[in-house]
Structure formats: C-alpha cells, structure tokens
Amino acid sequence: MTTRWLTPEEQRAWRAYVAASLLLEDAIDRQLQQDAGMPHLYYSILSVLSESPERRLRMTDLAERLKITRSRLTYAVTRLEKDGLLRREACRYDKRGSIAALTDEGFAVLERAAPGHVDTVRSFLFDRLSEEQVGQLEEISAAIAQGLQEDGTRPAADDVPWRRRSSPTCS
Numbered sequence: 001m002t003t004r005w006l007t008p009e010e011q012r013a014w015r016a017y018v019a020a021s022l023l024l025e026d027a028i029d030r031q032l033q034q035d036a037g038m039p040h041l042y043y044s045i046l047s048v049l050s051e052s053p054e055r056r057l058r059m060t061d062l063a064e065r066l067k068i069t070r071s072r073l074t075y076a077v078t079r080l081e082k083d084g085l086l087r088r089e090a091c092r093y094d095k096r097g098s099i100a101a102l103t104d105e106g107f108a109v110l111e112r113a114a115p116g117h118v119d120t121v122r123s124f125l126f127d128r129l130s131e132e133q134v135g136q137l138e139e140i141s142a143a144i145a146q147g148l149q150e151d152g153t154r155p156a157a158d159d160v161p162w163r164r165r166s167s168p169t170c171s
Helices: 008-036 040-050 059-066 070-082 104-124 131-149
Strands: 056-058 086-090 098-102
Touching (some): 008 040, 008 104, 056 059, 070 086, 098 104
Antiparallel strands (some): 086 098
16 A cells, blocks of 8 residues: 655645644643643533533543543543532433433533633634634644544444443433
8 A cells, every 4th residue: 555645735724733733732721720720621511511411421421522542531420529519319211321421510611711711712723714714724623633533444433432432321
C-alpha cells in the first residue's frame, strides 16, 4: 500500500488545525481553572447535564455526548461527585447501570462559570471569524465528526471512545 502523503496545502491546513485546537483548548482550560477551579471536561459534564431532562443522564449517553471513554468519564464523575457537584444514581431498569445527576450546587457552579466561559469562547473563536466562516466551521467540524463515527473502513461501533469497553444497557 502506498502512503498518500499530505500535499503542501493539506500540511499547512493540518498544522493550522492542530495549533488552533490545542491553543483554544488551553485557553478555555486555563480560564475555567482560574474562574471555576475545574478543567474544561468537568465544565462540559456539568453543562451537558444541565441541558438534559431533569438534569440527569445515563453515564453511557453522557460519555457519547462528550465523545470520551467511559473510564475517563467515570474518573471525572467521581471527582465531581466528591465535590458535591453531581451524584450518581442507580438506573431503575438496569441494576448494572448508573445515572449522573447534576446537583443544585453543581448547577450554581455552572451558572457562575458560564459567563466567563462564553466570553472566552467568543473572544478566542467566534470574534475572529466572519459569519460565513462560522457556518463553514460548523460544516467542516460536523463532517469530520461524522466521518470518525461512521468511517466505512473500520467498525464504527468499536472505534468510538464511548464504546471501547463492554456496554451495559444503562451505564
């Protein structure tokens, strides 16, 4: 099989993407650590739960929405639970599974952290793009995410982070 090397244009695009994504994630992480004492992942967990019905979500569904492994989610949830920001509940219909539930304290922490987070995202990402570029960013990002989840060259079910371990119905 012959290696399909990147063209000079593709190499520049790749390097620009890597630099931008790493720098943006670092800026967001630093802002959240400074303002809320938590990394971006923890903020994202609280945010997803706040948008879920009754502020509760099955752990497997939460891992899928965050695009992370269940073991990484379990570690983060354990820390957030220890801090009183969420709690784990047994799944009513599957004793093997669990549900993450945002506490009132967790929601309050999220409400305090959200304005600074939004300001950071706006100033480091959206304020630098035209309206047309925002649409292009969405389209490009969606195409990449979809391709990684439904790549025809590999079994997608085994290749996405949230399915890398055996998956009980509710956890």
